[in-house]
Amino acid sequence: MSGFSGTEPAPVTPQGRRGVVVRLARRAGWGVFDQALSSFGNLLLAVLVARAVDVHAFGAFTVAFSVYTIAVQVSRTLVSQPLAIRYAGVPVDEYRAASGLSTGTALAIGLAAAVPLAALGLLLGGTVGHALATVGLLLPGLLVHDAWRVAFTAHGRPDQAALIDGTWLLVQVGGVAGLLAVGIDSPVPYLLAWGLAATAAAALGVARGRVRPQVVRTWTWLSSHWDITRFLLFDAVLVQGAFQGALLLVGALGTLSAAGALRGAAVVLGPVSLLAMSAMSFSVPELARRRHMPARTRLAVASGIGALMGTASLAWGAVALLLPDQAGVFLLGDTWSGVEPVLLPTVIGQAANLFALGPVSMILAMAATRTVFRINSTLAVLLVVLGVGGVLTGGAVGAAYGFLIAYWLVMPLWFRSMWKLVRAGAADPVRPG
Structure with a gap:
C-alpha cells in the first residue's frame, strides 16, 4: 500500500467539520513527532560522537556535519518547498509524479556535491579531510531521505515521514552502538553509520511512495x-x-x-x-x-x-x-x-x-x-x-x-x-x- 493517500473533500456538516479538526490535530501531532525524531537523531549522534572521540576529531565531525546542514538547506529550498507550496492537495497520481521529480532533484544535488566534496576531502587528508569526503559520498542518500520525509508531510502523511525517520533512527542507533562497543575513536565510522542509515530510510521512502526519483528530469523541476x-x-x-x-x-x-x-x-x-x-x-x-x-x-x-x-x-x-x-x-x-x-x-x-x-x-x-x-x-x-x-x-x-x-x-x-x-x-x- 502506498504512503500517499487521496485528499479529503471539504465537508459541510458539523460532524464533517469535527472530523477535519480531528484529522488536522492528528497530522499536527505526527508532524511534531517526526520533527522530534529527526532532531533527536542528529542530537544523539553529536552527543555520542563527542563522548567517543577527542576534541580534534569532534571538530572534524562538526565541520563535516555543517556541510551537510548547508546542503540540506539548499535542497529543501530547491526541492521541498516548491513541492509543499504548489502541489499540496492535488490528486494522488499527480502528487506522486511531482514527488518523483522532487526526490530525483534532491538526488542530483547530492551527486553533484559528492564529487567535489570527496575530492576536497581526499586532497586535505587527515581527520577533517576524511570526514568531509565521507559526508560527500553520503550526501545523495542523506538528501533523498530528507526530501521523502518532507514529501510525505506536505501531502498530509506525516505518519509516513515518522516511519522513515524512525527507521533511520533505529538503524543509526544500532550501528553507532556497535561502534561504541568496540571502542571506535574516529568520526568517520560514526558518519558512515549515520549516513548509511539515512540511505536505508530513503529506500524505504521510495518503497512507500511507490515512485523512483527521476534524476534525468532535474532541470525540468529546477527551471519550472x-x-x-x-x-x-x-x-x-x-x-x-x-x-x-x-x-x-x-x-x-x-x-x-x-x-x-x-x-x-x-x-x-x-x-x-x-x-x-x-x-x-x-x-x-x-x-x-x-x-x-x-x-x-x-x-x-x-x-x-x-x-x-x-x-x-x-x-x-x-x-x-x-x-x-x-x-x-x-x-x-x-x-x-x-x-x-x-x-x-x-x-x-x-x-x-x-x-x-x-x-x-x-x-x-x-x-x-x-x-x-x-x-x-x-x-x-x-x-x-x-x-x-x-x-x-x-x-x-x-x-x-x-x-x-x-x-x-x-x-x-x-x-x-x-x-x-x-x-x-x-x-x-x-x-x-
Whole structure:
C-alpha cells in the first residue's frame, strides 16, 4: 500500500467539520513527532560522537556535519518547498509524479556535491579531510531521505515521514552502538553509520511512495520552479548568513564568551524552535491546499497560528527564566552564568519571531516568495546593525536586546504584507505547465 493517500473533500456538516479538526490535530501531532525524531537523531549522534572521540576529531565531525546542514538547506529550498507550496492537495497520481521529480532533484544535488566534496576531502587528508569526503559520498542518500520525509508531510502523511525517520533512527542507533562497543575513536565510522542509515530510510521512502526519483528530469523541476525558489534560496542564505555573521561579529568585537552566551540561550529555547519547525512544515502545505479560503478566514487562521506559537514561546520562556541555577549549570555547565543575563531579551525576541510565523506561513502558502525575501532582507540588516551596536554598548546583553528590537520591528511588516496580499486576492500558486 502506498504512503500517499487521496485528499479529503471539504465537508459541510458539523460532524464533517469535527472530523477535519480531528484529522488536522492528528497530522499536527505526527508532524511534531517526526520533527522530534529527526532532531533527536542528529542530537544523539553529536552527543555520542563527542563522548567517543577527542576534541580534534569532534571538530572534524562538526565541520563535516555543517556541510551537510548547508546542503540540506539548499535542497529543501530547491526541492521541498516548491513541492509543499504548489502541489499540496492535488490528486494522488499527480502528487506522486511531482514527488518523483522532487526526490530525483534532491538526488542530483547530492551527486553533484559528492564529487567535489570527496575530492576536497581526499586532497586535505587527515581527520577533517576524511570526514568531509565521507559526508560527500553520503550526501545523495542523506538528501533523498530528507526530501521523502518532507514529501510525505506536505501531502498530509506525516505518519509516513515518522516511519522513515524512525527507521533511520533505529538503524543509526544500532550501528553507532556497535561502534561504541568496540571502542571506535574516529568520526568517520560514526558518519558512515549515520549516513548509511539515512540511505536505508530513503529506500524505504521510495518503497512507500511507490515512485523512483527521476534524476534525468532535474532541470525540468529546477527551471519550472525558479520563479519562486530563487527568492527562497537567496532568503535562506541571507538570513542565516546575517544571524551567523552577527554572532561572529559579537565574538570579534565583544568576547567569545558573549557569543557563547547567545548561543547557549538559543540552546535553552531549542524546544520552541523544534515546535516552530514542525509548525512551518505542517502549516504551509495545509494552507496551500486550502488556497480558496475567504480572505477573512485566511487572516483569522494566520493570526491564530501566530498567537498560538507566540504564546507557546512565552510559556516555555517563562519556564526557562524560572529555571534554578543548579539545573542551568547541569545543562550548560559554566556557560550558564553568561546565558542567564541574556535569557529575558532572547525570550522576548523569540516571541516576536514566532508571532510572525502565522503570516509567514500564509505568505509562503500563497507563493509570494518575493515578499518573504524583501522582509527578511530588512531583518538581516537589522540583526547585524542592532546586534553589533548592542554588543558595543552593552556586551552580550546589549546584543540580545539588539536582536530583540530587530525581531519586533519586522514583525508588523509580516502582518501588513499578509493583509495586503489577502485583500488583493493574490493569485493562486498555479503549478507550471
